Amino acid sequence: MAASVTDRFLRYVVIDTQSDASSKTQPSTEKQKDLGRLLVDELLSIGVSDAHLDEHGYVYGTIPSNTPKNSVPVICLCAHMDTAPDFSGTNVKPQIIRHYQGGDIRLPGDSTRVIRVADHPVLKDMIGHDIVTSDGTTLLGADDKAGVAEIVAAAEFLINNPDIKHGTIRILFTTDEEIGRGVDKVDFKKLGADFGYTMDGGAAGSIEDETFSADAVEIAIKGVAIHPGLAYGRMENAIRIAGDIIARLPRDMAPETTKGRDGFIHPTGVSGVMEKAHLSFIVRDFTEEGLKSKEALLENITREVLKTYPGSSHTFTVKEQYRNMKEVLDRHPEIIEHAVEAVRRAGLEPRRDSIRGGTDGSRLSFMGLPCANIFAGGHAFHSPLEFVSSQDMEKAVTTIVELAKVWEERA
Structure with a gap:
């Protein structure tokens, strides 16, 4: 056999x-x-x-x-x-x-x-x-x-x-x-x-x-584009906004720092130009409550970052994957x-x-x-x-x- x-x-x-x-x-x-x-x-x-x-x-x-x-x-x-x-x-x-x-x-x-x-x-x-x-x-x-x-x-x-x-x-x-x-x-x-x-x-x-219970999160960022030579006080670079969001993610809530029954927020993709950027995440937890709290945290981080870029905007989309x-x-x-x-x-x-x-x-x-x-x-x-x-x-x-x-x- x-x-x-x-x-x-x-x-x-x-x-x-x-x-x-x-x-x-x-x-x-x-x-x-x-x-x-x-x-x-x-x-x-x-x-x-x-x-x-x-x-x-x-x-x-x-x-x-x-x-x-x-x-x-x-x-x-x-x-x-x-x-x-x-x-x-x-x-x-x-x-x-x-x-x-x-x-x-x-x-x-x-x-x-x-x-x-x-x-x-x-x-x-x-x-x-x-x-x-x-x-x-x-x-x-x-x-x-x-x-x-x-x-x-x-x-x-x-x-x-x-x-x-x-x-x-x-x-x-x-x-x-x-x-x-x-x-x-x-x-x-x-x-x-x-x-x-x-x-x-x-x-x-x-x-x-x-x-795990699993969701995907997509964040689309719309920045403010202008010629770099004229950018002082006006440009809001969508790539920098994306970087700020990633930088604020809790390090103790990543796949590489969690085990057992701990869930995580994991960035899986980033793309962008000055005017717009896109971030992809997967969010994982064994409970529905844990999943929703991590998504709320990610959305709050995004909103806090965007407050420092008043001319920019974003969309935050959650898609259920499995339970x-x-x-x-x-x-x-x-x-x-x-x-x-x-x-x-x-x-x-x-x-x-x-x-x-x-x-x-x-x-x-x-x-x-x-x-x-x-x-x-x-x-x-x-x-x-x-x-x-x-x-x-x-x-x-x-x-x-x-x-x-x-x-x-x-x-």
Whole structure:
């Protein structure tokens, strides 16, 4: 099983599937469909007879129920095909370090890039594992092609082992998760699932039932432009206004200074000329109150700065991105209980975590499909230091199989 899931993973990561937030289409990049077409072919070849790619780049498929019980809920297994725009995903060259014996891992394509045990102590638990990395010039794509590979490998195992009783399982591979549009065009009637799991988590054994709540904030600034030679007492440079706003952000409320359950205000983009400037932010917190207080703080900073530029003006726009899925999942405790049992049966110690981020499951939960997140095994996501263990991917496959059995047994 490990070879199967790793072989699939290695096939998928070399296909460039980066999403693009500046694109208005769905999917945001046509190249995401390249992986989608391959996945449809593979699903058809293992017996998922209805596998298909839709116009939005989503892959759908069904593993039919093989139990006489009619009461087993329909479960959706979901993973995303796109990789993050944060770092190059073009020309990925994966390498396997077989029977890892400990120590730092220097990446062959860029010797300055080292996966250090001091930074990633989980490596101490991977002695003897086969570890997959990129060559250091790109990200690897374990986020979330590990999850994709695990779902396909589990589907193959269930189809080849009909003695394992399970209900109907729906497969959903999404596009554009990394840019917050992963489930925008999902056809819920076609999906027809009661509950779901995204295979998009980190360390082996982790189950996540809580995410950040997330908003985006856009600030547009209109300054006062005039020839620099005539500017005394008259010019109000929009670039300087933007800089003043950024300079006043609390340093203890940034991603790089927060951890655990602390939220943050994070500037993600700035552009401008003398006359006008634009600032983009993401705001994150585990509670709605925390989210709104941070947005109020950001708006107050903006207003205070603009007071010193009386000829200038601004607009402040908040856009909801996703909400903490725990609010929904707490109403369906069996989703987590069954996942905990499945992880335990897979031979791991279950660990419940909160995500300092979001998944497709965050939005699916609020769109009517309560959805928890299960480990895919990857680490150092969105960076050239990304890595995943073959053995941890195998454990994820086993967890999916056990999850199918638990839902059938307890129906």
